[in-house]
Amino acid sequence: ARTVQGVLRPLLAALLGDPDLGMSSRRADQALRAFARGRLAVPEGGAAALPERLAAALPPGTVRTGVRVTEASISRVTTAEHGVFRCRSVVLATGARTAAELLPGLRTPAFHAVTVLHHTAPAAPTADPTLLLEADPGGPVAHTAVMSAVDPGRAPEGRTLITSTVLGTPPDDTERRVRKHLATLYGTSTDEWELLALRHTPDAVPSMPPPHDAHRPVRLLAGLYVCGDHRxxxxxQGALASGQRAAASLLRDLGLRGGTREEDEEAA
Ligand SMILES: Cc1cc2nc3c(=O)[nH]c(=O)nc-3n(C[C@H](O)[C@H](O)[C@H](O)COP(=O)(O)OP(=O)(O)OC[C@H]3O[C@@H](n4cnc5c(N)ncnc54)[C@H](O)[C@@H]3O)c2cc1C
Known part of the structure; x- marks a missing residue:
């Protein structure tokens, strides 16, 4: 019971952003398996490093950012600021809510909210690159780490960066409560800590109640594909796997890929 309450429950809540553990037990098994096999990792330099690397491998000008799509169909995409793009195929890779706005009829799942707070401190409360999990569900902090010890590139030279996460609806007076909780978790005063940023994302993580289908179709029609974590x-990993399935379907529909759809599914 001690291991379940003290480690497994808070670890699963942290891995899937689901404080009440309403997720499918299959997805919970999968998350624990991935954790046991691969441990925890973050991209060096921040979360944007991975998409930046992927984009850098493409011919210059292939990717445009800051372009908001207002309408999408197989043959045309309308944008708020850059007019209309004509096309032969569309892959819609937004979050679930926007996908359902652009393609009415798509299901919108429920979401788990996540709030992340970044603090800097005169001295690191620990030199260990360790994720601290709070076993007491009273919170508000679910987990926290000295991110400058995990990846020094995330903080300016000589500065300490502590990143902490609140799962679900944050309490009133979030920053004060979090600061107080962090003092207990790290066993040090946090009075001198400075809040750098507090970001609340209501639609952070699509919920995965049972029975959860991890292979929702990505090919709506020949020429129209939807991918993302919600598929x-x-x-x-889920977002990447669904993107791989969408890319394989599109290439097959364009006649640029052999094999079968079943093989694509297995590969993803
Ligand atoms: C705070 C937080 C922490 C997380 N931590 C982890 C973690 O540790 N491990 C993990 O595996 N997952 C984590 N997740 C979940 C993970 O970030 C998502 O599962 C993943 O980013 C989903 O990828 P995606 O490509 O489906 O969607 P997104 O990453 O949401 O990408 C969708 C893109 O579509 C763009 N877009 C939206 N609307 C439009 C429009 N109208 N026109 C043009 N573009 C549009 C958006 O700008 C965005 O770039 C976390 C999520 C949050 C919010």
Missing amino acids: ATSTL
Whole structure:
């Protein structure tokens, strides 16, 4: 019971952003398996490093950012600021809510909210690159880490960066409560800590109640594809796997890929 309450429950809540553990037990098994096999990792330099690397491998000008799509169909995409793009195929890779706005009829899942707070401190409360999990569900902090010890590139030279996460609806007076809780978790005064940023994302993680289908179709029609974590599992791996399935379907529909759809599914 001690291991379940003290480690497994808070670890699963942290891995899937689901404080009440309403997720499918299969997805919970999968998350624990991935954790046991791969441990925890973050991209060096911040979360944007991975998409930046992927984009850098493409010919210059292939990717445009800051362009908001207002309408999408197989043959045309309308944007708020850059007019209309004509096309042969569309892959819609937004979050679930926007996907359903652009393509009415798509299901919108429920979401788990996540609030992240970044603090800097005169001295690191620990030199360990360790994720601290709070076993007491009273919170508000679910987990916290000295991110400058995990990846020094995330903080300016000589500065300490502590990143802490609140799962679900944050309490009133979030920053004060979090600061007080962090003092207990790290066993040090946090009076001198400075809040750098507090970001609340209401639609952070699509919920995965049972029975959860991790292989929701990504090909709506020949030429129209939808991918993202909401078509697979609510993780970066899920988003990448559904993107791989969408890319394989599109290439097959364009006659640029052999094999079968079943083989694509297995590969993803
Ligand atoms: C705070 C937080 C912490 C997380 N931590 C982890 C973690 O540790 N591990 C993990 O595996 N997962 C984590 N996740 C979940 C993970 O970030 C998502 O599962 C993943 O980013 C989903 O990828 P995606 O490509 O499906 O969607 P997104 O990453 O949401 O990408 C969708 C893109 O579509 C763009 N877009 C939206 N609307 C439009 C429009 N109208 N026109 C043009 N573009 C549009 C958006 O700008 C965005 O770039 C976390 C999520 C949050 C919010």
